[in-house]
Amino acid sequence: MPFAPFVGVKHHHQSIHFAGARLENEKQYTFEWLFQTFLKCMFDKHPLAIITDQDKAIGNAIKTVFPKARHHFCSWHIKKHQIEHLGPLTARYSDIEEPYKRWVKSNIVEEFETYWEILSGKYQFDSGSWITEMHKQRRYWAKAFLKDCFLLA
Template identity: 35%
Template sequence: MKFAPFTGIDNHKKSITFGCVLLDHEDDDSFIWAFQQFLKAMGGKEPNYIISDQDAGIINAVPAVFKKARHRFCMWHIMKKVTDKVGSTICKETDFLSRLNNVVWSEDLEPEEFEENWAKVISEFSLEDNKWLTDKFAERDQWIPAYFRNVPMGNILKTTQRSESSNSFFKRFENKYGTLVEFWMRFESAMDQQRHNLKLLEAQSHNSMPETLFGSNWEAHAVKVYTHEVFFYFQKEVKFSVNACSVCGYTPPDPVTNFEVSIVEDANKRKRYAVEYNRRTMDVRCACKLFERKGILCNHIIWICSGKFKEIPEKYILRRWSKNAHLKPGL
């Protein structure tokens, strides 16, 4: 039987097992049953989206069970086929592959920008008649990051890499010649190790604090509320805000102020992002949409707002990244 774990990300940005199934067949009915049991185990709470390979049974089963969750295809599984589908010559002797990767993997592009850039690459290398590329473009809203920019936490996962790592983790406890009872005992041992590792991370987050480096009120607040791993991610955004950001334009508040934030990306290149701040509602949005995509405020917003508030506004601290995420379910 096939062993299939449901893998996600915990508040320490580590892989966590939500459940698992043993499947005798990989057909529509088997996956429908598996997803129904998973949904039942989760108390009817659907995930925002599900990532898998392009298995036909999964493709048919997801919409049959889930009414809100979006099904997303693993980008890695798709992109590893490019050389075979397009030809090794064009991939080895031109910069086609790097150009395509820059377009496909970019999280900064809006859908319209992605489509324009994709068309340029395809046209430049005369690949308009390649059926596989045409098919993948038709399915673009199921695997390209540009189409998940407005989905909550839509870009914290883009591939099934964590699932593959989870499979490797469980294989350490595997004995393919064992009985079902022995398998269950080994599975329980694996879960005990996962829980033990989580407890160590929980203890570390609650009983120690990483060093703050930039004298920022928001950095000092973040180290108290975020787990260590998430704090280090936030600290990088603070670093960029201090070292690379500047305001190059703004409109008077009415009550919304629109800022244009410039950031140094390398020695010869600067990029600008529009930040909108509403002083009446205290809402702030950035064109980069890092908060929407990953649940962490970007360096552009930190640069504009850290001087306006002593602490990170509560609405912009997602419980799923906090030290107390386990107290109750939710994002």
């Protein structure tokens, strides 16, 4: 059974475990129920930011229940997927690693988009590939797009 922990940060910058739930499934309606129940327990205090994996059902539930919260993807999950998907790309394109790193580590939106244009122009990624999906989801994980939301790491 999936486990959903709710962890936050206290005023002294210490982690605090608010709640946890075992879920029957990982469907959008289950996450919506979970988030609405959490809100009741928290006296309708909405979170400012939420960090999750890249699950679409969670993302859709966040948009429904917490529409003003900033949704971020967990960097651990991003790195895990990067290891999994970058291998075949480096096998196919021997010189992709350096431009890929520049793209991912970009601090400015314009720089990020410029590096993307260079990458996608040179390597011609398939429209549904992992890397093009990561570009579409950039506002959830890319440093350049997350500068306006403070999170403790």
